[in-house]
Amino acid sequence: MTFHFSATGIFQIKSYGDSVKQKTVFYKSSAAACALFVLGNAVMVFPTKTADEYTFLGFLVSAVCGIGLCIAFIPIADALIRETSGGVFIKIVKALVFLILAVAALHTAADAFSDFSDFSSEVILPDTAKAVITAVFGFAVIFFALKRQEDTLKSALIGFVFTAVAAVFFFFAMSENYNVSNIYISRLPDFGEFKNAVKPYFIKVTLPALLLPFYRGLVFGNKRSTACFTGTAIGYILLGLCILSPVMLFGTQLAGKLSYPYASAVSTVSVGKLFTRMDGFSYFIYFIAAITKINICIFIAVSALKKIRNLMNKKATA
Numbered sequence: 001m002t003f004h005f006s007a008t009g010i011f012q013i014k015s016y017g018d019s020v021k022q023k024t025v026f027y028k029s030s031a032a033a034c035a036l037f038v039l040g041n042a043v044m045v046f047p048t049k050t051a052d053e054y055t056f057l058g059f060l061v062s063a064v065c066g067i068g069l070c071i072a073f074i075p076i077a078d079a080l081i082r083e084t085s086g087g088v089f090i091k092i093v094k095a096l097v098f099l100i101l102a103v104a105a106l107h108t109a110a111d112a113f114s115d116f117s118d119f120s121s122e123v124i125l126p127d128t129a130k131a132v133i134t135a136v137f138g139f140a141v142i143f144f145a146l147k148r149q150e151d152t153l154k155s156a157l158i159g160f161v162f163t164a165v166a167a168v169f170f171f172f173a174m175s176e177n178y179n180v181s182n183i184y185i186s187r188l189p190d191f192g193e194f195k196n197a198v199k200p201y202f203i204k205v206t207l208p209a210l211l212l213p214f215y216r217g218l219v220f221g222n223k224r225s226t227a228c229f230t231g232t233a234i235g236y237i238l239l240g241l242c243i244l245s246p247v248m249l250f251g252t253q254l255a256g257k258l259s260y261p262y263a264s265a266v267s268t269v270s271v272g273k274l275f276t277r278m279d280g281f282s283y284f285i286y287f288i289a290a291i292t293k294i295n296i297c298i299f300i301a302v303s304a305l306k307k308i309r310n311l312m313n314k315k316a317t318a
Contacts, residue, residue, distance in 0.1 A: 102301040113290070140291060177268070
């Protein structure tokens, strides 16, 4: 093999290295953003008061459906986002889909915003007026929303590293107090029990995650498809750890009655005499997951509305 060392050659090698590095970074950032989106506000509230012995089974079924639907929706999102010169009917269908997408994204963002505001008001700052907390969090959302998606993805990667490490650490830190029988299933559920177990996870996690293939398409075009479903799968794994912890620690009935089960579970962890209550560390997980989910939804909603405007402009000039 012969190497030619010249100014042009060096520049070409450096450019190739930068390109590979950039692709790797954005792949990781995209996967991290998808994982945090799945955690979103679900990590705060699950398991819910409807939890029973089948709650973790319901989560597992929801996770499998979510990952499968994510993979299935990637080519659908690509086809809808792709700029094509279709007829009037195709443009109307696309405009309708983008309108539904915008509404769904805004609804998902509002749900996450409400859950985090309630948590902050009830747990973090109970003596502060909720209006003040909502205003401050709203300002933080606007601040991040005005940033470029490159900045959002970078912050998601940094936040994900802390979140993943913290989630794994807390899961094993509580393990000596786990009661595995809390997830033991004595019999298979009937249809009604199965539906009740899956329903909250499907509504709160699986359906919102269908926005992620569209987010990937709007940001990267037809690239990063593997990052999308890999990040979604990792998000489900981390969420599973965060659900298992309170369930195996408190049991499904008690965990479901707690307003914020995961924070309550983390509060039982102590490290030496200095860190006797570590639930404060879970607050960052809630914040970065919620704000990432909200800002992804805002980006999707704004981008979908722009797509509708472009389609209408094309129709008007046709």
